[in-house]
Amino acid sequence: xxxxxxxxxxxxxxxxxxxxxxxxxxxxxxxxxxxxxxxxxxxxxxxxxxxxxxxxxxxxxxxxxxxxxxxxxxxxxxxxxxxxxxxxxxxxxx
Amino acid sequence: xxxxxxxxxxxxxxxxxxxxxxxxxxxxxxxxxxxxxxxxxxxxxxxxxxxxxxxxxxxxxxxxxxxxxxxxxxxxxxxxxxxxxxxxxxxxxxxxxxxxxxxxxxxxxxxxxxxxxxxxxxxxxxxxxxxxxxxxxxxxxxxxxxxxxxxxxxxxxxxxxxxxxxxxxxxxxxxxxxxxxxxxxxxxxxxxxxxxxxxxxxxxxxxxxxxxxxxxxxxxxxxxxxxxxxxxxxxxxxxxxxxxxxxxxxxxxxxxx
Numbered sequence: 001x002x003x004x005x006x007x008x009x010x011x012x013x014x015x016x017x018x019x020x021x022x023x024x025x026x027x028x029x030x031x032x033x034x035x036x037x038x039x040x041x042x043x044x045x046x047x048x049x050x051x052x053x054x055x056x057x058x059x060x061x062x063x064x065x066x067x068x069x070x071x072x073x074x075x076x077x078x079x080x081x082x083x084x085x086x087x088x089x090x091x092x093x094x
Numbered sequence: 095x096x097x098x099x100x101x102x103x104x105x106x107x108x109x110x111x112x113x114x115x116x117x118x119x120x121x122x123x124x125x126x127x128x129x130x131x132x133x134x135x136x137x138x139x140x141x142x143x144x145x146x147x148x149x150x151x152x153x154x155x156x157x158x159x160x161x162x163x164x165x166x167x168x169x170x171x172x173x174x175x176x177x178x179x180x181x182x183x184x185x186x187x188x189x190x191x192x193x194x195x196x197x198x199x200x201x202x203x204x205x206x207x208x209x210x211x212x213x214x215x216x217x218x219x220x221x222x223x224x225x226x227x228x229x230x231x232x233x234x235x236x237x238x239x240x241x242x243x244x245x246x247x248x249x250x251x252x253x254x255x256x257x258x259x260x261x262x263x264x265x266x267x268x269x270x271x272x273x274x275x276x277x278x279x280x281x282x283x284x285x286x287x288x289x290x291x292x293x294x295x296x297x298x299x300x301x302x303x304x305x306x307x308x309x310x311x312x313x314x315x316x317x318x319x320x321x322x323x324x325x326x327x328x329x330x331x332x333x334x335x336x337x338x339x340x341x342x343x344x345x346x347x348x349x350x351x
Contacts, residue, residue: 026134036238037134040141
């Protein structure tokens with residue numbers, strides 16, 4: 001597989017003020033070509049104003065098998081939601 | 095192949111040359127659709143082809159308007175025969191391998207970007223407007239094809255060999271883009287378009303730089319095939335291309351999408 005180009009994860013910002021969103025992945029020999037390929041593959045219908053690329057092997061991910069210890073404890077802690085606080089009128093929309 | 099005598103004929107000739115270049119090259123590039131070596135390049139080539147076809151609609155649309163014979167851009171694209179086409183031969187040569195396709199694209203993009211830069215200052219505002227719109231697309235085409243030529247030229251032993259072969263094969267087709275005739279002189283006089291020969295210096299600087307980065311050697315020959323932009327003699331390949339491109343309108347005249 002050494003002749004395969006590395007895999008890149010592509011993030012695109014749809015419009016100014018929004019955050020970049022993951023849209024998919026593609027192969028490219030280097031970062032510059034990854035941006036060009038992303039432009040051609042993911043922005044041909046006017047979807048973006050900014051592109052980030054990151055080589056997929058630089059992304060560290062949580063393990064699905066750790067799901068229990070990682071996420072379940074927070075299920076029973078409803079008090080962590082801010083819904084228990086009365087927000088004064090004068091604060092307005094939060 | 096009448097020699098243009100007045101400004102209208104010369105203008106029409108100029109517009110056909112611009113539109114036929116983008117039409118024929120656009121069709122050639124579209125032949126890769128579904129066949130490129132990787133998905134990313136496949137889409138990139140299809141985008142380039144679509145850009146070129148879009149530009150064709152504008153150039154041939156204006157050509158039809160200037161001719162004033164009630165024809166449309168589609169009539170000009172699909173109902174003319176080989177001898178009526180005015181594209182340079184470079185645009186019609188077969189794709190060859192991926193390397194040759196990208197080398198041809200680079201050699202054309204470099205000329206195209208310089209030409210459009212000049213046309214943005216055209217005395218005819220319709221020409222200037224088309225050039226303005228097309229130049230953004232072509233700036234990207236050039237960036238991409240130049241990068242790929244450098245990547246493959248300065249790549250592996252095999253990719254370097256293939257790119258040098260592509261350059262050796264295509265170089266004799268470069269000179270035609272800079273040949274001038276009476277129609278060009280008429281366009282220069284009217285301030286509509288530059289003298290093709292005047293683009294050569296800028297072209298050589300650009301192309302030498304990129305091909306140098308690509309570790310490729312420009313053939314030491316100024317021989318140039320010609321006959322495309324005058325319509326005097328196209329290569330045998332154009333007729334084959336037209337049979338593919340035009341068959342539907344030929345078999346089902348007037349058929350609409």
